[in-house]
Amino acid sequence: MASDAEEAGTLTDGFHLIIDALRLNDIETIYHVPGIPITDLGRFMQAAGMRVLSFRHEQNAGYAAAIAGYLTQKPGICMTVSAPGFLNGLTALAHATTNCFPMILLSGSSEREIIDLQQGDYEEMDQLAIAKPLCKAAYRILHAEDIGIGIARAIRAAVSGRPGGVYLDLPAKLLGQVMDVDAGAASLVKVIDPAPRQLPAPDAIKRALDILKVAERPLIILGKGAAYAQADDAIRALVETSGIPYLPMSMAKGLLPDTHPQSAGAARSLVLKEADVVVMIGARLNWLLSHGKGKAWGEAPKKFIHIDIEPKEMDSNREIAAPVVGDIGSCVDALLEGMGKNWAMPPAEWTGAVREKVETNVERMAPRLQNNNDPMDYHGALGALRTIIKERPEVILVNEGANTLDFTRSIIDMYQPRKRLDVGTWGVMGVGMGTAIAAAVETSMPVLAIEGDSAFGFSGMEIETICRYNLPICVVVFNNGGIYRGTDVNPTGGADAATTVFVKGARYDKMMEAFGGTGIQATSPDELKEAVNAALGSGQPTLVNAVIDEAAGTESGRIGNLNPQSVIAKK
Ligand code: OXT
Ligand code: ADP
Ligand code: MG
Numbered sequence: 001m002a003s004d005a006e007e008a009g010t011l012t013d014g015f016h017l018i019i020d021a022l023r024l025n026d027i028e029t030i031y032h033v034p035g036i037p038i039t040d041l042g043r044f045m046q047a048a049g050m051r052v053l054s055f056r057h058e059q060n061a062g063y064a065a066a067i068a069g070y071l072t073q074k075p076g077i078c079m080t081v082s083a084p085g086f087l088n089g090l091t092a093l094a095h096a097t098t099n100c101f102p103m104i105l106l107s108g109s110s111e112r113e114i115i116d117l118q119q120g121d122y123e124e125m126d127q128l129a130i131a132k133p134l135c136k137a138a139y140r141i142l143h144a145e146d147i148g149i150g151i152a153r154a155i156r157a158a159v160s161g162r163p164g165g166v167y168l169d170l171p172a173k174l175l176g177q178v179m180d181v182d183a184g185a186a187s188l189v190k191v192i193d194p195a196p197r198q199l200p201a202p203d204a205i206k207r208a209l210d211i212l213k214v215a216e217r218p219l220i221i222l223g224k225g226a227a228y229a230q231a232d233d234a235i236r237a238l239v240e241t242s243g244i245p246y247l248p249m250s251m252a253k254g255l256l257p258d259t260h261p262q263s264a265g266a267a268r269s270l271v272l273k274e275a276d277v278v279v280m281i282g283a284r285l286n287w288l289l290s291h292g293k294g295k296a297w298g299e300a301p302k303k304f305i306h307i308d309i310e311p312k313e314m315d316s317n318r319e320i321a322a323p324v325v326g327d328i329g330s331c332v333d334a335l336l337e338g339m340g341k342n343w344a345m346p347p348a349e350w351t352g353a354v355r356e357k358v359e360t361n362v363e364r365m366a367p368r369l370q371n372n373n374d375p376m377d378y379h380g381a382l383g384a385l386r387t388i389i390k391e392r393p394e395v396i397l398v399n400e401g402a403n404t405l406d407f408t409r410s411i412i413d414m415y416q417p418r419k420r421l422d423v424g425t426w427g428v429m430g431v432g433m434g435t436a437i438a439a440a441v442e443t444s445m446p447v448l449a450i451e452g453d454s455a456f457g458f459s460g461m462e463i464e465t466i467c468r469y470n471l472p473i474c475v476v477v478f479n480n481g482g483i484y485r486g487t488d489v490n491p492t493g494g495a496d497a498a499t500t501v502f503v504k505g506a507r508y509d510k511m512m513e514a515f516g517g518t519g520i521q522a523t524s525p526d527e528l529k530e531a532v533n534a535a536l537g538s539g540q541p542t543l544v545n546a547v548i549d550e551a552a553g554t555e556s557g558r559i560g561n562l563n564p565q566s567v568i569a570k571k
Contacts, residue, residue, distance in 0.1 A: 012184040014144045014175040015041050018106075019048050021151035024190050027077060029053070029068065029441060031061040031434070033088075035081035036122070037108040037172035042079065053441065053469065055434070056461045058085050062092020062105065063434030063459075064441075066165070067421055069102035070228055071442050073195065075158035075166065079106040082172075083123035086131075094134040095431070096165035099424040100225060102158035103165045105131070111171050112142070128169045136164030144177040145187045152189035159195040162310040163228070198309055200326035205334045208279075208305045208322035215277035215303075217350045218244045219264065223283025224251035224424070225308065231329035232417050235281065238332050243345035245354045247271055249283050250422055254414030265410075266365075267357035273298035274353075280306045282328050285317040286425065292318040307331045369411065374524040377552040378407040381478065384525035385450065386412045388532055394446070395536060396421060396439040400432045401452020402557035404478040408450050427559075430458030433475075437462065440471040446536050447473045453502060454483040460511065466541045467515035474535035475543045476528070477508040484557070486550030512543035523547045 012020075018041065022028075029051040034042050046052040055061040058080045068076030076096075080089045086107040096103035109128075110121035118124070132138045137157035141150035150168065158166045179187075212218060220242070226235055236256055239246050245264040248255060256263065264271045272289075273296065285292035285304075292304070305322040306314055314323040324331050345351070369383030385408075389395060393415035399408045399422040414420045421435050429452075436449040456477045466473050480486050481502055488498035509519030518535065522528040522544050535542035556563055 010181055011178045012144075012181045013178045014147060014170075015044050017144055017147040017179075017184050017188070018151065018170070018175075019045055019050070020185070021148050021188050022077070023048070023050070024188050025151070025155055027074060027155075030077050030079055031055065031064040031068070031438065032079035033058045033061055033081065033085060035085060037175060038079055038081060038106075038170075041175060051441065053437065053465070055437075055465055057459070058088035059091050059430060060434035060437075060459045060462050060465075062089040062103070063095065063431045064438035065105075066092050066096035066099070066101045066103045067431075067435045068438040068442050069096065069158065069163065070099070070224075070421075071418060071439065073102070073159065073228070073230065075102040075104045075155055076438065077104050077106060080108070081123065082108045082110055082127065083125040086125065086127045090131065090134060091428075092434070093131065093165040093167060095424065095426055095428055097135050098426050100163045100228065101165070102163040104154045104158055105135070105165065105167050106170060107167070108175075109140075109169045109171050111173055112140075128167065131167035131169075134165075135167050136162075138167040138169070140169035140171070141174055142171065144174065144179045145183070147174075148188035152191045155191050156194045161198075162308075162313075163195075195327075197330050198326040199330045200307075200324050200334050202334075204322065204324045205331075205338050208324050208335065209338045211277055211303050211305060211322050212242070212279065213344070216347055217275050218242070218277045218279065218346050219271045219275035220244050220246040220279045220281060221249065221283045221289070222246055222252040222255055222281050223249045225282025226328055227252045227255055227282070227418050229282060229328035230417075231332055234329060234332040234336065237336055241336060241339060241343055243343075243351065244279070245271060245346075245351060249288065250409050251418075251420055251424065252282070253409075254419045255417045257415045258413035259415075261355065262351075264354050264358065266361040267354050269296065270357045271354060272296050274300065274350075275302060276300060277303045277305065280304060280308070281332070282308065284308075284313060284425075288425065365411070372525050373549070375547045375549045376523065376525060376528070377549050378403055378478070379411065380525045381528055381546055381548060382407055382411040384529040385448070385476070385532065388448070388529065388536070389413070390415070392446070392536060393419070395419070396443060396445050396447045398422070398432055398436045398439060398447060398449040399451075400429055400455040401450075401478060402484050402559075403480075403553035404450060404452035404455065406557035406559075429455045432456060433459035433462035433466070436473045436475070437465060437469075437471060440473055441469075445472075446539060447471070448532065448536065449473060449475045451475060451477050452483075453477050453479045453481070453506070453508070456508065457502075460508070463512050463517065463541070463543060464515045467512070467517045471541060472536075472539040473541055474532055475512070476532060476546050477543065478546050478548045479506060479508060480548040480553055481506070481550040484555050485553045507545055509543050509545040512541065515541075517541035517543060520544045521547070
């Protein structure tokens with residue numbers, strides 16, 4: 001029963017101030033799992049007209065929020081209960097921070113006075129202290145009048161500079177705190193220019209162009225930061241004005257079409273080994289690029305030009321001859337201006353050699369993509385799906401697994417920016433369903449999720465969530481009966497299955513049917529193509545169980561070299 005004051009509309013409370021603060025900053029979508037103390041907060045958010053998606057596990061809600069941030073340049077919001085719910089969201093918060101995706105984890109929490117005396121509260125945990133090392137910033141709000149500034153700080157911390165994950169701790173008592181409605185409204189903050197452009201210094205641009213001007217074998221490497229920046233036209237202009245071959249990292253594929261004449265995606269080893277000047281744009285010289293050292297980079301001396309918004313990224317792995325610190329849009333614009341109208345093309349010997357290697361690798365792979373083997377191998381299955389993406393470039397491709405990831409990355413060409421969403425810097429399994437849900441919700445585009453059967457298992461319960469919201473998502477499970485392969489055997493001959501294999505002949509498609517979605521079994525590329533086209537055409541939640549030869553994969557896909565070897569145990 002509302003009090004007189006509430007009826008008179010003179011009071012507000014923590015619940016409603018949080019809603020007002022988020023909506024004032026154009027944040028309208030919440031990815032969460034209900035429970036004490038945030039169940040009503042989710043209900044009030046929905047009642048206020050926000051889109052509130054309820055998941056089956058907070059980790060998947062967190063992965064959804066993380067990729068929502070990447071796609072929209074606004075912080076994706078994951079909301080959880082305290083302690084176990086907070087911990088479930090924490091993996092996604094750390095993943096967002098590692099990948100430079102803007103995300104806020106809002107978690108209910110216990111009261112300070114009980115936590116600090118360790119008196120054993122319901123779901124007691126010092127969440128703020130635990131979150132701090134794993135995210136870009138972490139704050140707690142204790143008073144209703146601070147909600148406006150707290151939400152504003154979290155938004156700015158998430159999207160300014162190098163984007164990342166922010167933790168915001170909401171003790172249960174905060175939600176029920178009341179205050180005068182006018183004072184509440186006055187306490188809210190609309191964040192002005194949350195991600196300010198950061199212009200590069202003119203001398204940094206000159207230094208970079210002086211090096212680039214005399215390069216014999218220049219290379220541009222585009223990373224997911226370049227995709228996130230949404231400076232697509234400027235990046236395309238830089239590539240085409242300079243005539244320099246470019247190598248897109250996995251989530252930067254599609255910034256320019258992978259079929260672009262300057263794409264060196266299919267000549268990766270050659271360009272890394274032979275380039276004499278390397279322009280890094282929104283990419284890090286981390287493990288994905290062998291830290292810029294060793295065999296992959298050859299013996300030839302190299303100079304690095306590095307464009308990044310984070311100054312501390314410079315010299316992380318290799319000496320950077322020309323650090324260009326700023327936001328990618330501003331840096332690329334400044335480079336283009338400095339290049340002027342008569343920029344000399346790189347030597348034809350270099351661009352010709354790269355093009356020739358691309359054509360050789362593409363021609364060598366082509367026949368393998370045309371087989372109609374039953375059961376399928378990766379090339380036959382992906383040959384079918386490659387054609388579908390070419391015909392439907394608007395489809396968002398979500399991808400995880402080991403072989404399923406690596407073969408999809410090199411076989412399926414992408415044609416538009418931010419259409420390939422995968423495991424990112426950490427190689428995390430389990431991002432698939434949360435990523436697919438947020439991609440569908442944030443873009444209203446159809447989504448094709450190509451999942452290893454192990455990878456799918458990490459978040460598979462969310463197919464109920466997909467059905468519940470009737471999202472246009474087609475999940476293709478590459479069912480090779482295990483992790484990497486389905487052929488391992490228990491060396492003891494005992495009853496237990498080998499450590500990397502699953503139930504033989506599993507029918508993941510039946511899971512989707514259990515929730516009212518469409519389930520299809522496909523054992524050949526032709527059947528797979530027909531099933532996926534039908535699913536994308538219908539826009540209905542669909543799961544295709546794609547039977548892959550269990551011997552088709554290799555250990556850890558293309559990164560098997562990272563596995564430590566035992567000199568004692570015989571494999
Ligand atoms: O130039 P060369 O001649 O060298 O050739 C290169 C390209 O030029 C060429 N290429 C082409 N040729 C022709 N045409 C085209 N279009 C073309 N494009 C490229 O091909 C080669 C290779 O090119 P590529 O791929 O670009 O280059 P390369 O050398 O591979 O690049 C190096 C890397 C490191 C950048 C790249 O390999 C990469 O990005 N790798 C990512 C690896 C990764 O993150 N893997 C996921 C993690 S693996 C492991 O951790 C897994 N786990 C453990 C686990 C995890 N991760 N998480 C959690 C929470 N728990 C556990 C598990 C459980 S994977 C996994 C599940 C696996 O089982 P699944 O059932 O899910 O999957 P399956 O394996 O299918 O069974
Ligand atoms: P990839 O894995 O594709 O190589 P990384 O995640 O390693 O990409 O690198 C992304 C880089 O992009 C990070 O160093 C991050 O600081 C940078 N970055 C992200 N957004 C911007 C931006 N708007 N302007 C400049 N740099 C950015
Ligand atoms: Mg598998």
